[in-house]
Amino acid sequence: MAGLTIDSVTKRFGEHPAVEALSLDIAPGEFVALLGPSGCGKTTMLRMLAGFESLSEGEIRLGGRTLASHEHHVPPERRNMAMVFQSYALWPHMSVADNVGYPLKLRRLDGETYRRRVAQALALVGLAPYAERSPQELSGGQRQRVALARCLVTDPDVVLLDEPLANLDRHLRAAMEQSFRDFHRRTQATLVYVTHDQSEAMALADRIAVMCDGRLAQWGTPETLYRQPRTAWVASFIGQGSLLNVAAGRPGQRLEEATLMRGLAAAPAERIQPVLVRPEHVTVLSDALSPQDLRGRVERVTFRGERYELHLRLESGEALLAYHQTALGEGQQVALILREGWCLEPET
Structure with a gap:
């Protein structure tokens, strides 16, 4: 696995800086949360990692490979990253197994290798018995796990998650938090998780990047952010x-x-x-x-x-x-x- 480096990344829309001079070093296999209120730039940063947005300044590197800079842009399909969207983005006319295997079909992989990798991905998220069901037959939490399995099937270097629990009720969100912890422990994948919910970030992440107005307010472990916040703003955003x-x-x-x-x-x-x-x-x-x-x-x-x-x-x-x-x-x-x-x- 390779470490992910965000080096002085800036993104402007016109004259407005959505992300400004953001720098993070993410260790291989680390679970990192980008946390902040709506409009702070966290989803824009995630989209730059995925390759959906270009950089105005700075650089993104995965290991020794430059993925993005002002002059260079590797397209999303060549970054070996996978993204879980808030809306799940599942095909309703496909079975669970077909949804999970869709990225492999795009890579023209089929036969026994295809079936084995789909089965492994479903087993990792505890959905092997649901392979032939349609997404409409599943609960919200199960659909989210299908989206996770679809990420895993391509063996990505980094999994990007954009507010993945926002559409679930409180009880189901608590259950899914445990699913995410189990998912990370089993796969040891590098996870970058966007959320505006501080309790969610504190429960899941190894380290949290707290963002405010496009800038990094503080970067540290959940315990450090709670016990040793740098400013009054961070103190008020993390806990009571x-x-x-x-x-x-x-x-x-x-x-x-x-x-x-x-x-x-x-x-x-x-x-x-x-x-x-x-x-x-x-x-x-x-x-x-x-x-x-x-x-x-x-x-x-x-x-x-x-x-x-x-x-x-x-x-x-x-x-x-x-x-x-x-x-x-x-x-x-x-x-x-x-x-x-x-x-x-x-x-x-």
Whole structure:
């Protein structure tokens, strides 16, 4: 397998940069997600990888082979990549097996080799018993697995997936996430997966490229992005949390409880360092309050099944989100302990 390199890739439509100076090094066999809101450039980047869009600047390489640059463009059919579309793109008049084998037919492959490779691809996605059915007889999740098998049948170097779970309901999406994990483990293929759903990306990917307005906002493992976001924008896009200003720390530093609490007690003019506090790092004390406590007032309570979300307002006027095992009354005063926080870069 070969590594995939995206080197300072830019794509402009007229004067508008849809993707700007994006660089990523993707290891062979890695599962990578391109994550961001609608219009951030992630699908445009995927289409450039597939060869459906040309580059304005930069270079895309697979191993030592240049696939695309401003002067050079390898057509999609010669990149040995496969793409799974949001709409599945299955032929309704063909059986499941014929849909899976269609790319092999285009390569004029038939006979025993054709049948063996189709059977292997269907077995990998758990659909061997459905080979002779039509796509209309399958569920949404099964159709998605047919699309995956069609990718596998050509033994691609890279599999590209464009919002593949967007058309499925929540329950089926959760089941398909496990199917994608199994698919990646069995095939060891390099996967590039586009999604706007951060929980989906966090559950599946080895590393995530978070995109905003065509640029790379941060590139890292799911745990790094959650625990050590670079900016307030990334912090708000990945998970839940509260942004507070404190008189302690510097960007990229973790603040322990004592330092964080002292920084929150400082004069407002000294509190200039933005700090992310995740709700699981907030302890809520609803018993008797003392004058030195950090206090908050409960503004709203949301039941989430396994816990309650408390939307609090500090005496400074700042909002704070916390988790709690029991529901508290709106307007109730509580004492708070913030066990840790992560220092962010200031907004520019």
